[in-house]
Amino acid sequence: MAASEAARNDLHGRFAKLRAHLADPDFLGNRGLGNEVGIYTLCYDPALEIEVRDLVTRLKSDDLPARIVEHNLYGIMLARLEERRLLGRMDMYEKRRGREWIAGQIANLCPANMYASRIAATPREYGDVILITGVGEVFPFLRLHDLFDSIQPLVGDVPIVALYPGRFDGRNLQLFSRLEEEHYYRAFDLV
Numbered sequence: 001m002a003a004s005e006a007a008r009n010d011l012h013g014r015f016a017k018l019r020a021h022l023a024d025p026d027f028l029g030n031r032g033l034g035n036e037v038g039i040y041t042l043c044y045d046p047a048l049e050i051e052v053r054d055l056v057t058r059l060k061s062d063d064l065p066a067r068i069v070e071h072n073l074y075g076i077m078l079a080r081l082e083e084r085r086l087l088g089r090m091d092m093y094e095k096r097r098g099r100e101w102i103a104g105q106i107a108n109l110c111p112a113n114m115y116a117s118r119i120a121a122t123p124r125e126y127g128d129v130i131l132i133t134g135v136g137e138v139f140p141f142l143r144l145h146d147l148f149d150s151i152q153p154l155v156g157d158v159p160i161v162a163l164y165p166g167r168f169d170g171r172n173l174q175l176f177s178r179l180e181e182e183h184y185y186r187a188f189d190l191v
């Protein structure tokens with residue numbers, strides 16, 4: 001499905017507002033949130049995924065007061081499977097044991113707290129912003145609300161922005177703007 005021009009304009013407007021936040025000392029210091037952890041979503045039309053990746057690359061090369069620390073969830077998952085020496089054998093296992101078995105293995109090896117621990121283990125300092133990408137790529141193995149629940153107690157010193165291919169209305173996350181809504185009320189929509 002092709003994205004509409006309105007969706008594309010909305011995306012560029014959202015990234016412009018993200019750039020403004022990345023220059024705001026209150027945003028970078030997680031201030032003004034009433035003691036809440038600075039966890040944000042930046043939602044976009046899933047049909048614009050390739051454009052989002054390009055915008056992230058450009059954002060990371062921009063001269064900004066913030067340092068973007070990107071964590072791609074799909075990359076984290078692949079690294080975990082490689083560490084367990086399973087990645088190169090997935091085709092064989094799928095043929096022998098089936099897709100359900102593979103899905104179960106991935107879910108067991110890559111729970112939300114594994115992603116959260118890896119993200120939290122990355123050194124960070126004032127002015128850093130954690131940018132979470134690859135949310136749609138790890139579905140159905142990881143749901144964003146589970147990651148948020150796991151990461152909240154581990155990372156509270158810098159803002160976290162998750163690029164989300166779907167909708168968030170301040171209470172419900174809806175991946176790809178089609179799947180069943182998931183309740184999560186501790187994040188803030190960035191725009």
